[in-house]
Amino acid sequence: MSEYISKSEAESWRCGHCHVPLTIKPVQVEYLGSAFPVDLPVCPNCGQVFIPESLALGKMAEVEKNLEDK
Numbered sequence: 001m002s003e004y005i006s007k008s009e010a011e012s013w014r015c016g017h018c019h020v021p022l023t024i025k026p027v028q029v030e031y032l033g034s035a036f037p038v039d040l041p042v043c044p045n046c047g048q049v050f051i052p053e054s055l056a057l058g059k060m061a062e063v064e065k066n067l068e069d070k
């Protein structure tokens with residue numbers, strides 16, 4: 001499984017609502033009808049998943065490239 005964010009990096013972030021450190025959890029990300037498991041920072045209190053814009057764009061670009069190759 002790909003690791004986009006290190007554990008220490010995620011724990012340096014905090015939920016905007018709860019102000020608690022985030023934890024890394026595998027999250028199913030859907031794109032173009034397919035689901036991909038990605039380790040993302042999740043708030044352990046409210047369950048909010050945080051996807052940094054740069055990470056999301058990188059993932060989408062990667063998925064699109066894989067599809068084009070097929």
Ligand SMILES: [Zn+2]
Nearest residue numbers: 015018043046
């Ligand atoms: Zn929260």
